[in-house]
Each structure stands twice: as C-alpha cells, then as structure tokens.
Amino acid sequence: MGKISVLVGFVLLLFGNHLWARTITVxxxxxxxxxxxxVAVAADYDTLLIKKGTYREFNIQVxxxxxxxxxxxxxxxxxxxxxxxxIVSNNVTIDGLYIINVGTxxxxxxxxxxxxxxxxxxxxxxxxxxxxxxxxxxxxxNGEVYNNKVIGDAVDEYNSGNGIQLWYSxxxxxxxxxxxxxxxxxxxxxxxxxxxxxNISSDNLRYGLHFMFxxxxxxxxxxxxxxxxxxxxxxxxxxxxxxxxxxxxWGAASFGLxxxxxxxxxxxxxxxxxxxxxxxxxxxxxxxxxxxxFIKNGWAIKVRGACYTNTFIHNNFMYNSxxxxxxxxxxxxxxxxxxxxxxxxxxxxxxxxxxIPYRPVKLFSYIVNRTPETIILLRSLFMDIIDFSxxxxxxxxxxxxxxxxxxxxxxx
Amino acid sequence: MIKxxxxxxxxxxxxxxxxxYFLFYLLLGFVLLFLxxxxxxxxxxxxxxxxxxxxxxxxxxxxMYYYNxxxxxELLLAQPIKRSSIFLGQYFGVAGSLTMSLVLGLGxxxxxxxxxxxxxxxxxxxxxITGAFLTLIFTAVAFNIALSNENRIKGFGYAVxxxxxxxxxxxxxxxMSLIVFEEYPLDSFSLVATMFNPIDLSxxxxxxxxxxxxxxxxxxxxxxxFFGTNLGLVISICTLLLWTIIPVWRLGYVAxxxxx
Numbered sequence: 199m200g201k202i203s204v205l206v207g208f209v210l211l212l213f214g215n216h217l218w219a220r221t222i223t224v225x226x227x228x229x230x231x232x233x234x235x236x237v238a239v240a241a242d243y244d245t246l247l248i249k250k251g252t253y254r255e256f257n258i259q260v261x262x263x264x265x266x267x268x269x270x271x272x273x274x275x276x277x278x279x280x281x282x283x284x285i286v287s288n289n290v291t292i293d294g295l296y297i298i299n300v301g302t303x304x305x306x307x308x309x310x311x312x313x314x315x316x317x318x319x320x321x322x323x324x325x326x327x328x329x330x331x332x333x334x335x336x337x338x339x340n341g342e343v344y345n346n347k348v349i350g351d352a353v354d355e356y357n358s359g360n361g362i363q364l365w366y367s368x369x370x371x372x373x374x375x376x377x378x379x380x381x382x383x384x385x386x387x388x389x390x391x392x393x394x395x396x397n398i399s400s401d402n403l404r405y406g407l408h409f410m411f412x413x414x415x416x417x418x419x420x421x422x423x424x425x426x427x428x429x430x431x432x433x434x435x436x437x438x439x440x441x442x443x444x445x446x447x448w449g450a451a452s453f454g455l456x457x458x459x460x461x462x463x464x465x466x467x468x469x470x471x472x473x474x475x476x477x478x479x480x481x482x483x484x485x486x487x488x489x490x491x492f493i494k495n496g497w498a499i500k501v502r503g504a505c506y507t508n509t510f511i512h513n514n515f516m517y518n519s520x521x522x523x524x525x526x527x528x529x530x531x532x533x534x535x536x537x538x539x540x541x542x543x544x545x546x547x548x549x550x551x552x553x554i555p556y557r558p559v560k561l562f563s564y565i566v567n568r569t570p571e572t573i574i575l576l577r578s579l580f581m582d583i584i585d586f587s588x589x590x591x592x593x594x595x596x597x598x599x600x601x602x603x604x605x606x607x608x609x610x
Numbered sequence: 611m612i613k614x615x616x617x618x619x620x621x622x623x624x625x626x627x628x629x630x631y632f633l634f635y636l637l638l639g640f641v642l643l644f645l646x647x648x649x650x651x652x653x654x655x656x657x658x659x660x661x662x663x664x665x666x667x668x669x670x671x672x673x674m675y676y677y678n679x680x681x682x683x684e685l686l687l688a689q690p691i692k693r694s695s696i697f698l699g700q701y702f703g704v705a706g707s708l709t710m711s712l713v714l715g716l717g718x719x720x721x722x723x724x725x726x727x728x729x730x731x732x733x734x735x736x737x738x739i740t741g742a743f744l745t746l747i748f749t750a751v752a753f754n755i756a757l758s759n760e761n762r763i764k765g766f767g768y769a770v771x772x773x774x775x776x777x778x779x780x781x782x783x784x785x786m787s788l789i790v791f792e793e794y795p796l797d798s799f800s801l802v803a804t805m806f807n808p809i810d811l812s813x814x815x816x817x818x819x820x821x822x823x824x825x826x827x828x829x830x831x832x833x834x835x836f837f838g839t840n841l842g843l844v845i846s847i848c849t850l851l852l853w854t855i856i857p858v859w860r861l862g863y864v865a866x867x868x869x870x
Contacts, residue, residue, distance in 0.1 A: 474827040496824025519824035570828045571796040582779035
C-alpha cells in the first residue's frame, strides 16, 4: 500500500504539469480576447480554447508547449500582413482553426503555420485559405500533419507559395490532407523518413508533390489530379511510391510522374490515367516498376536517357497513344510479363504469355520525338504501315527492347 | 428528284450488295465486341476500319452504281426531268443506303452491348458521324470521276487511285514535307494540310476524343488552341461539310452541261 502511494505520488509529480494543466478560453467577450494574449498568459502544457469568432492577428509566436483548439472553426484573419502562427517549441498541438489572408512577400516565405526546430507537434483539422505558404515545417522532427485543407488562390508561379512544405525535417507523417490551387501541393527538400498518405493534391500550378534531395520517404494512396505536372521526384534515393493515382496532367511539359536522378526506388500499384506523359524518366537507376496501370496516356513512359537496370514487370499498358518512347539505341532495362493492349500476337501453347515478343517502341514515336508536328498523323494508315515494317525489321528502335513474355490478359 | 432518290434507294435496298455491306458491319461489330469485351478498345479498332474501309467502299460502290445504271440514266434523260434531279437523286440513293448500312450495322451490336450506359457513347457517335460524312464525300467523288470518264476501266482506275492517294500517299507526302521542313514552324501548315484531306480530317476529329492527352504534348500555340478548345471540333465538322457540298455541287453542275 505504502509503495503504491509513493509510486502514485511520484507519477503525479512527474506529470503534474499535464494533469493540472489549465484551459484558457479565448473569445471576443472573454477575459482573454486575443490569441497572442492567450499564449502570453498560458503556462506550459495549457490548452487554449478558441471560441467561434474572428480574430485579426498575425505573427503569433507559440514558444511553449501548448494545445490550441478552435471551437467551430474560429476565423483567424491575417489581413495580408504576414505570418500567422510561428511555432518554436516542442509538443505543440494546433487543431480546428480557419486561417485566412496570409501575407505575401518576395523576401520572406510567410506561412499560415510555420514550425521551426520543434519536435512532437500535431497540426490537424485546419482550414487554410488565401495563403502564401500553408504549413511550413523547418528543421522539425517527429511531427504529424493530419486532415488539413489548404486552398490557395495562386495564379502565377513567381508570387505563390507551397501548400505543405518540409525543409530539413525528419520522421513526419502527412496524412489525409487536401491541397488545392497553390504552387506545389506538397514540397519536400532535404527531408528524410517522411510518410505521405491519402492526400489529395489537385489543381496546383506546378507539382502536386515535389521531392528534392529527400531520401527514404514513402508516399502511398495519394491522388494527384489536374496539376501543372503530377509529381516530381528529383535527386532522391530509396523512395517508395505505392498505390497513388496520377490523373489528367495535361500539357506540353506535363507528366504524371517525373523521375530525375532517382536511385533504388520502388513504384508499385500506381495508376496513371490520361496524362500527357505517364512517367518521364531521366538518369534513374535500379527502380522496380510493378503492378502499375497506365491507361489512356499520351505516352505511358518516356525514357530520356541514362537509365539503367530498371525493371518493368506485371504492369498494364492500356490504350495509350504510345506505350514507350526511347531516345537512344541502348537498352539496359527489363520489360517482362506486362500486359499491352496494343499487342497483336497469339498464345498457341496456352501458357498465358504471347508467343511472339512485343516491341513497345514504335518508329512513329521516334519520328514524333524528332518532328513534333507529325503527331497529327497519329493512327493514320501510312503510319501503321511504316510501324509494321519497323516491327518486322527494327532499324531505328532498340533491337533488344522487347517484352519477350507479354501477357495475354490484363493483371487485375 | 425525290422519286428518283426513292427508286435508287429501293433498288439498292433490294440488291445483294447492301445486305452484304450491312451484314459485314454487323459481324464486325459483334466480333470486335466479343473478342475485346471492352468498348473503348473496340472503338479504337473501329476507327481504323472506318477511316480506311468506308471511303474505299464508298468509292467503289459509287463508281459501280453509276456505270451499271448508265442505260437507265440515259433512258431517264430522254424524259422531261431536270438533269440535276436525276443525278443527285441517284447519288443520294446510293450514299443514303450505304450510310444506313453503316450506321445500323455498327449501331445494333454496340447498342446491344450496352453502349447507352457506357461513356464511350460520344466517341462512338462521333465515329458514326465521321463514317457517314466519309461515305457521302467519297460517293460524291466517285460519281464525279465516273461522270467525267466514259471509259469504265479508266473511271474505275481513277476512283481507286483517288482513294489510295487520300488514304495512304497523301499522308506519306505530308510526313515527308514535315520532316524536310522541320526547321520551320509547321503547326499551321500541318493543320491546313489536314483540312485538304477528308480522311485526315476525320482522323483528327476522332483523335480529339481518343488521344487528346498526347496531342496536348506538343508546344505550339496554334495546336493548343485547335485541340485544347472546341475550335478544332467546329472547324473540322465545317470543313467536312464543305467537303461534302463541293463535290455534290460539281456533280449537279457538270451533269447539267454534259453532252450525253
């Protein structure tokens, strides 16, 4: 008995701050009228409960571990003056606020919520509108960003910011967010071990998701639709891309997924639909592509060079204008057991794979590469004839670039 | 004119060839759907058929019908009937029955296969519309050629040549000129060159639906305007109409002045 009470006493002592944390209510008629004031009077581990109303505030610095909760989405209007929240302490939670009118600047990146050098933070259920940068994580660790809605009004790339930006951050989870109409939906630079899951990033000016120099990250089950270009993954290693959807990224320099200088990645179970280019690959090595669906893209895959030891196995290529474009005669990549809707061969031995190999690179895709205007001759009889003759005796297309075992039925 | 049209139409309806043509499309439709089990792929295959076969059949049928009914035409010419109504009546009889075979022959299997619930219906109806246009255009071209050539063999030869030129050779020349002049801005040239060939024009019209994502990969502003907005669709359909009206008009014009 004595021992237990000592233990309880010790535990209470240890977590005392937590257990007796106060709740400070902020509203227009309360004692504490502004959030800044609330932060100032609060002690560590207190909760700020912000009632419904409009708060015209900016540059709110949260410098102690606090939980800031909004009730019925109170509006925090920055009046285009600057940054709204700057979090410089560990263990901060921000929940359920509606932030509007973040200032635009050409010299500093104002954000709706900036987290600087902090750990264990949680940002959830926020609605951010009319913003420059949305959520900006700077040199942070072990944080979570859940269920937020970031809706910008970006028109030009040079004076707009990113929805969710991670810079030199580690072990962050970004989940169930919706990001629209900003420059880059989600942007990662020098950030490792990040998980990006179930987000919807659409109608952004530049990229839905943008990786630079970030390693060991996973993104899965996200949807990227109608962005300037879907996802750009550049100069990164060991990235896993699983079950994402890339849709309707149309335009001259547009693509579902851009890989540039990527090594040892895994791309599995994604779906690329109606993009001008499904995946554009440049200088990327040792990547496994499997179980992806390429449906109705202009080019399913465009390989621009310096890509070695990539394997494409068990993918579906359906109704693409071109399955594959290649700009060199060398091939060190493996295509095997994919389903190609353009395959015209037969399967006499009934083993499920076609008896004659499939050549995914057409002569016409070469011609279009050289003279882009010829695209207008797509699907003409003349083109079919020269494609056929190239198929019979390849001259321009890489001779060994074949799928020796094309599947007869598509992979479910 | 209506009477002659009716006569030609019923004459063709009774003839074996319309049935063969109709049954061919019916079979093609069913086989395509049976083998592919998917509407969107069937639509792509069908496009190739429509672009190549429909003009060929229109041409050959038109020439054949004109030469076969020549004696009957001469008999009619002795009657107090307007010349233009004799020829236009015959022309619309042939073109009408061919179009009907095409639309019904392909429409029935696709309708049975649940086209109306699918979103491929717009692609498909566009396909049928261009098919109908191509029939009208190439039958008119064939009638024109036949009218200008008394010699059947020559007329037949010219008609097939016209088809071959428009279906294959034109694209070859087009491609070569694009490659030779690749240093120059070519987007308006290529769009204009497309307008001068009804087969290319119909192909472009269908590409607008099927391959829009690839077409938008090209940077030219004129291309972008043409393919990215409804402008392309409107211009293509208007030009197809023009392609139909001009040969039909010439048919009436030449027929009026010709000395039989």
